Amino acid sequence: GESVGLHLPTLSVQEGDNSIINCAYSNSASDYFIWYKQESGKGPQFIIDIRSNMDKRQGQRVTVLLNKTVKHLSLQIAATQPGDSAVYFCAEKEYVGGFKTIFGAGTRLFVKA
Amino acid sequence: DTAVSQTPKYLVTQMGNDKSIKCEQNLGHDTMYWYKQDSKKFLKIMFSYNNKELIINETVPNRFSPKSPDKAHLNLHINSLELGDSAVYFCASSQDSGLALRDTQYFGPGTRLTVL
Numbered sequence: 001g002e003s004v005g006l007h008l009p010t011l012s013v014q015e016g017d018n019s020i021i022n023c024a025y026s027n028s029a030s031d032y033f034i035w036y037k038q039e040s041g042k043g044p045q046f047i048i049d050i051r052s053n054m055d056k057r058q059g060q061r062v063t064v065l066l067n068k069t070v071k072h073l074s075l076q077i078a079a080t081q082p083g084d085s086a087v088y089f090c091a092e093k094e095y096v097g098g099f100k101t102i103f104g105a106g107t108r109l110f111v112k113a
Numbered sequence: 114d115t116a117v118s119q120t121p122k123y124l125v126t127q128m129g130n131d132k133s134i135k136c137e138q139n140l141g142h143d144t145m146y147w148y149k150q151d152s153k154k155f156l157k158i159m160f161s162y163n164n165k166e167l168i169i170n171e172t173v174p175n176r177f178s179p180k181s182p183d184k185a186h187l188n189l190h191i192n193s194l195e196l197g198d199s200a201v202y203f204c205a206s207s208q209d210s211g212l213a214l215r216d217t218q219y220f221g222p223g224t225r226l227t228v229l
Contacts, residue, residue, distance in 0.1 A: 032215065038154075041222070041223075042220075042222055043117070043205070043220025043221050043222055044156065044203070044220050045220065046217050046218070049215065049217075087154055096169060098144075098161060098163070098169050099216065100158055100161075100171075101158060103155070103156040105153070105154070105155055106155070
């Protein structure tokens with residue numbers, strides 16, 4: 001079935017610490033995963049993606065890890081800053097005549113100064 | 114310079130009314146989408162259009178009718194509004210046909226619809 005979920009609805013971290021946001025998915029055939037960031041009053045913004053033939057991908061201060069064995073995805077943010085405060089969504093793509101993006105429930109990240 | 118724009122940003126209306134939300138993208142993208150985000154932040158696709166042609170049509174009441182006059186615009190018309198339609202509606206666009214796996218979507222700022 002199509003199910004992308006998150007372990008924690010909220011996460012609070014101290015500025016400068018590393019953040020880890022987790023996500024579980026149920027479709028073992030999923031081939032592509034994306035992390036989005038949504039700031040208050042704005043639309044989701046692409047952060048980083050990863051294909052199922054990889055287990056790690058790094059961007060600027062962000063790393064996505066994929067564990068296909070347990071169908072788990074995580075987003076790591078290094079040296080978390082106040083500007084990182086937002087809701088983070090993991091998403092997967094499913095093909096239904098065109099690619100449909102299925103979003104998880106979202107995790108709200110609070111960064112304490 | 115806004116890449117994907119939506120109007121209005123806020124829409125408050127009575128049950129039973131008909132309303133439209135407009136979306137425009139100036140990115141030259143071929144595919145546009147409508148998403149609904151509920152009060153719990155759950156985001157779900159409603160429709161996608163590629164070059165004015167409907168590609169994805171999720172299980173959405175037929176009170177919702179998307180209209181794409183050209184590939185830069187995708188408007189959403191809602192008839193007989195109900196309380197449960199209250200949500201934030203996001204328009205998005207992507208460069209390719211929607212048939213490419215890696216096809217980044219760019220979202221608009223959202224329209225908050227409140228049905229009283």
